[in-house]
Amino acid sequence: MTRFNPYLLEEKEYPIAVLVERFNQMRAEGRDVVNLTIGDPQDDAFPLVIKKLKEVIAPARRFGYPRGIGSKSYLESVKTWAKHSYDIDIEPDTEVISCNGTKEAIFSVPLAFDWSGGKEIFIPSLSYPVYEASARTLNIPIKMLPLSEAGNFLPDLDSISPEEWRRCGLFWLNSPHNPTTAVAGKEYFAKLLELAEKYDFMLCSDECYNELYYGSAKPVSAMDFHESRRWIVFRSLSKRSHMTGFRCGAIISKNKEVIKMLSRMRQAMGVGTPSFIQEAAREAWLDENHCVAMRESYLKKRDIILAALKKQGFHVFGAEAGFYLWVSHPSLDTSDAISDWFIAAGMLITPGTAFGSDGEGFARIVYCLTDNACYDVAARIESHTTP
Amino acid sequence: MTRFNPYLLEEKEYPIAVLVERFNQMRAEGRDVVNLTIGDPQDDAFPLVIKKLKEVIAPARRFGYPRGIGSKSYLESVKTWAKHSYDIDIEPDTEVISCNGTKEAIFSVPLAFDWSGGKEIFIPSLSYPVYEASARTLNIPIKMLPLSEAGNFLPDLDSISPEEWRRCGLFWLNSPHNPTTAVAGKEYFAKLLELAEKYDFMLCSDECYNELYYGSAKPVSAMDFHESRRWIVFRSLSKRSHMTGFRCGAIISKNKEVIKMLSRMRQAMGVGTPSFIQEAAREAWLDENHCVAMRESYLKKRDIILAALKKQGFHVFGAEAGFYLWVSHPSLDTSDAISDWFIAAGMLITPGTAFGSDGEGFARIVYCLTDNACYDVAARIESHTTP
Numbered sequence: 001m002t003r004f005n006p007y008l009l010e011e012k013e014y015p016i017a018v019l020v021e022r023f024n025q026m027r028a029e030g031r032d033v034v035n036l037t038i039g040d041p042q043d044d045a046f047p048l049v050i051k052k053l054k055e056v057i058a059p060a061r062r063f064g065y066p067r068g069i070g071s072k073s074y075l076e077s078v079k080t081w082a083k084h085s086y087d088i089d090i091e092p093d094t095e096v097i098s099c100n101g102t103k104e105a106i107f108s109v110p111l112a113f114d115w116s117g118g119k120e121i122f123i124p125s126l127s128y129p130v131y132e133a134s135a136r137t138l139n140i141p142i143k144m145l146p147l148s149e150a151g152n153f154l155p156d157l158d159s160i161s162p163e164e165w166r167r168c169g170l171f172w173l174n175s176p177h178n179p180t181t182a183v184a185g186k187e188y189f190a191k192l193l194e195l196a197e198k199y200d201f202m203l204c205s206d207e208c209y210n211e212l213y214y215g216s217a218k219p220v221s222a223m224d225f226h227e228s229r230r231w232i233v234f235r236s237l238s239k240r241s242h243m244t245g246f247r248c249g250a251i252i253s254k255n256k257e258v259i260k261m262l263s264r265m266r267q268a269m270g271v272g273t274p275s276f277i278q279e280a281a282r283e284a285w286l287d288e289n290h291c292v293a294m295r296e297s298y299l300k301k302r303d304i305i306l307a308a309l310k311k312q313g314f315h316v317f318g319a320e321a322g323f324y325l326w327v328s329h330p331s332l333d334t335s336d337a338i339s340d341w342f343i344a345a346g347m348l349i350t351p352g353t354a355f356g357s358d359g360e361g362f363a364r365i366v367y368c369l370t371d372n373a374c375y376d377v378a379a380r381i382e383s384h385t386t387p
Numbered sequence: 388m389t390r391f392n393p394y395l396l397e398e399k400e401y402p403i404a405v406l407v408e409r410f411n412q413m414r415a416e417g418r419d420v421v422n423l424t425i426g427d428p429q430d431d432a433f434p435l436v437i438k439k440l441k442e443v444i445a446p447a448r449r450f451g452y453p454r455g456i457g458s459k460s461y462l463e464s465v466k467t468w469a470k471h472s473y474d475i476d477i478e479p480d481t482e483v484i485s486c487n488g489t490k491e492a493i494f495s496v497p498l499a500f501d502w503s504g505g506k507e508i509f510i511p512s513l514s515y516p517v518y519e520a521s522a523r524t525l526n527i528p529i530k531m532l533p534l535s536e537a538g539n540f541l542p543d544l545d546s547i548s549p550e551e552w553r554r555c556g557l558f559w560l561n562s563p564h565n566p567t568t569a570v571a572g573k574e575y576f577a578k579l580l581e582l583a584e585k586y587d588f589m590l591c592s593d594e595c596y597n598e599l600y601y602g603s604a605k606p607v608s609a610m611d612f613h614e615s616r617r618w619i620v621f622r623s624l625s626k627r628s629h630m631t632g633f634r635c636g637a638i639i640s641k642n643k644e645v646i647k648m649l650s651r652m653r654q655a656m657g658v659g660t661p662s663f664i665q666e667a668a669r670e671a672w673l674d675e676n677h678c679v680a681m682r683e684s685y686l687k688k689r690d691i692i693l694a695a696l697k698k699q700g701f702h703v704f705g706a707e708a709g710f711y712l713w714v715s716h717p718s719l720d721t722s723d724a725i726s727d728w729f730i731a732a733g734m735l736i737t738p739g740t741a742f743g744s745d746g747e748g749f750a751r752i753v754y755c756l757t758d759n760a761c762y763d764v765a766a767r768i769e770s771h772t773t774p
Binding site: 005009057062104107108117133200264265271272277 | 634
C-alpha cells in the first residue's frame with residue numbers, strides 16, 4: 001500500500017536546516033565559519049579499543065552471526081563496570097543486553113510494552129529528539145513536561161496530578177541533560193522511582209553523559225538505587241569513550257521481566273552488534289583511567305570557551321557535566337538573536353528553540369572539540385562586538 | 388508500567404529448542420554429533436573485505452557517527468552492483484538505503500506504513516520467522532498463505548480472492564526460498580506486481596539468497612522489473628559474500644516516496660552502519676568474481692551431500708539455489724521421523740514443522756559447511772541404516 005505512517009508524512013520545520021543552509025552559503029562565499037552544533041567528539045577514541053579491534057581482525061578469515069543480546073564476555077564487561085562504578089551487582093544473563101548504541105535501543109523500547117490501555121510516554125519539553133520520534137512513529141500518546149530555568153530544567157514532579165501520573169507508562173529522564181546540562185540529584189531520582197512504584201510506570205534513564213562531569217561528585221544514576229525494579233538504564237560508549245562510530249552500548253535493569261521481554265523482542269529485531277566491535281568495546285568498559293583523563297580534558301575545553309563567553313556577558317547554565325554550554329544573554333532575548341550573533345562572529349550554534357519552544361532565549365554550543373578548535377572559538381567570541 | 392506487549396508474553400513452542408537440548412545431551416555423553424541447522428557460512432568471508440577493513444582501521448584514531456542512511460560511497464557501490472547485475476539504474480540519493488543486515492530492515496519496514504485501515508501483511512506459511520515476529524510485535528494483522536509441494540512451495544496467487552487482495556498491505560516473498568529453495572519465475576513476479584498495482588500493496592522481496600544458484604539462469608529479482616514502483620527489495624551481503632558477522636545490506640526501491648519515508652523513519656532509529664564496515668563492504672558489492680567462485684563451491688558441497696541422500700532414498704526438493712536441502716523420505720512420513728533418523732546418524736537437522744505446520748513431512752539440512760564437513764555429513768548419511 002502507499003499509505004504511510006502519518007507521523008512520517010508531517011512536514012516538520014527544522015530550524016537547524018535553515019541555519020545549515022546559511023552556514024553552507026557563507027562557506028561557499030569563502031567565509032571562515034565553524035560548526036558548533038554536532039555532539040560528536042573530535043578527540044581520539046580510547047586507543048585500547050582501536051588496538052584491540054586491530055588484534056581481533058588481524059587473524060580473522062570470517063565472522064559469524066553475533067549473539068543478538070550481546071556476547072557473554074561483552075555482558076560480563078558491563079557487569080564489571082557496573083560493580084566498579086555503582087557497586088551494583090548486575091547478572092549478565094538476566095539484567096543486561098547489548099545495543100548498537102543507545103539510539104536504536106531508545107527508539108524501540110516502548111514496543112516491548114502494552115499501550116492498549118491508553119498509557120502515555122512522559123517526555124521533558126527539551127529533549128533528545130528520538131524520545132518523541134519513537135513515540136510518534138509507534139503512535140503512542142505523549143505528555144510533554146515543561147522545563148524552565150526556574151525549575152533547573154528538570155520536570156516539576158509536584159505539578160503532575162495523581163490522575164496524570166496514572167496515565168504514565170514510561171518516563172524519559174536524561175541526566176546529565178542534553179541540551180541544558182541539568183543534573184538530577186539523589187532526591188529527585190528517589191522521588192521519581194517512588195512515583196514509578198506507586199503509579200506503575202518505568203523510568204527510562206538515558207545516562208549517556210553520566211561519566212562526563214566536572215564537579216567533585218559523579219552525577220546520580222538510576223543504578224545508585226540497587227533495590228528498585230522501576231528503572232531501565234541506557235548507557236553508551238559514544239561519549240564516555242569517544243566511540244560514536246562504533247555503535248555500542250548497554251541496556252540495564254534489575255527488573256528481570258523487562259530484560260526478558262526486551263531480549264525476546266530484540267532477538268527478532270536483528271540488532272546484534274558485530275562480534276569484533278563487542279570484543280574491542282570490552283576494553284572501554286573495563287577501563288576507568290581514560291574517563292578520568294577525558295574529564296580533565298573537557299574541563300579545560302569548557303573553561304577556555306566559558307571565560308570568553310563571560311567576557312561578552314553571556315550567562316551559562318549548569319555546565320558541570322556533558323559537553324554542551326546552554327547560554328543566554330541579557331541583551332539577546334531570543335534564540336535567533338543569540339544564533340545571529342554567533343553567525344556574525346563566524347560560528348554556527350544550535351538555537352534553543354530547535355529542541356522545543358521552552359528553549360526560547362537560549363542556545364547550545366558544543367565543546368567536544370580539539371583544544372585548538374576551543375582556542376579558536378574563544379578568540380572568535382572575544383573578538384566580536386559585545387552584544 | 389509492567390504490562391508487556393502481548394505477543395512477547397506468548398510462551399511459544401520452539402521445536403528446535405527440544406532438539407538442541409537433545410544435541411547438547413548427546414555431546415555431553417561424549418557422542419559425536421554435528422549441527423546442520425544454522426545458515427551461517429563456515430567458509431571464509433570475501434577476503435578483500437577483511438583486507439579493506441584492516442586498511443581502513445590501520446591509520447584511524449577515531450570514527451564519527453555514520454550517515455544513518457548509508458555513506459554516499461557505499462550507496463554508489465550498491466548502484467554499480469545493481470547496474471551490473473540487473474541493468475537497472477538506481478539513484479543512490481533517492482532509491483537505496485543501507486541497513487545493518489536485512490534482518491533489522493525487514494523487522495521495521497511495516498512501521499513506515501499506515502495500518503489504521505485494517506490492512507494485512509501476507510506471509511507464506513513456511514517463512515523466515517522475522518516476517519511474522521515483526522507483524523505480531525507491531526500488532527498488524529497477518530494472512531498466512533499456505534505452501535505445498537504440489538504448488539512448488541510458492542503461494543497460490545489464484546486462490547486469493549479480490550476481497551482478500553484488497554486487504555493486502557505488504558506481501559512477503561522470499562525467492563530463492565528459505566527453507567524450501569523454491570524459486571519464483573518471471574511470470575510469477577509479473578503477476579504479483581500487477582496485483583500489487585491493482586490492489587495497492589507493496590511487494591517486499593527478500594532476496595538474500597539470490598546470488599547463490601546452481602542452474603544456468605540467475606533467479607528472477609523484483610529488480611528485473613525496472614518500471615515497477617511496487618517492490619521493495621532487501622539484499623544482504625551475509626550470504627552473498629559470507630559476511631553474516633558484518634551486518635550489512637541494502638534496501639532498494641524505484642518508489643522514491645517509499646525510500647523517502649523509510650529514510651525519515653530510519654534516521655531516528657539509529658540503524659546507521661559503522662563507517663569502517665560500510666567502506667569494507669563496498670569491496671563486496673563491487674566484485675562479482677567471488678560470487679562465481681562461491682556458486683561453484685556450493686554446487687560441489689550440495690552434490691556431495693545430495694548423492695548420499697539419494698543413496699538412502701531421500702527425496703530432495705528444488706536445491707537449485709540457496710544452501711539448504713529440503714528433504715523428505717517415503718519411509719519417514721513425519722518431520723520428527725526424519726529428524727530422529729538424522730539424530731541417530733549423528734546429525735542435528737531442522738524439522739520442517741519448525742517453520743510452520745505446512746512443513747510436516749520435510750526437514751531442512753544446511754550445506755554452508757566446509758568441504759570436509761560435507762564429506763563427513765555424506766559419510767554419516769551413507770553409513771547409517773537405510774530408513
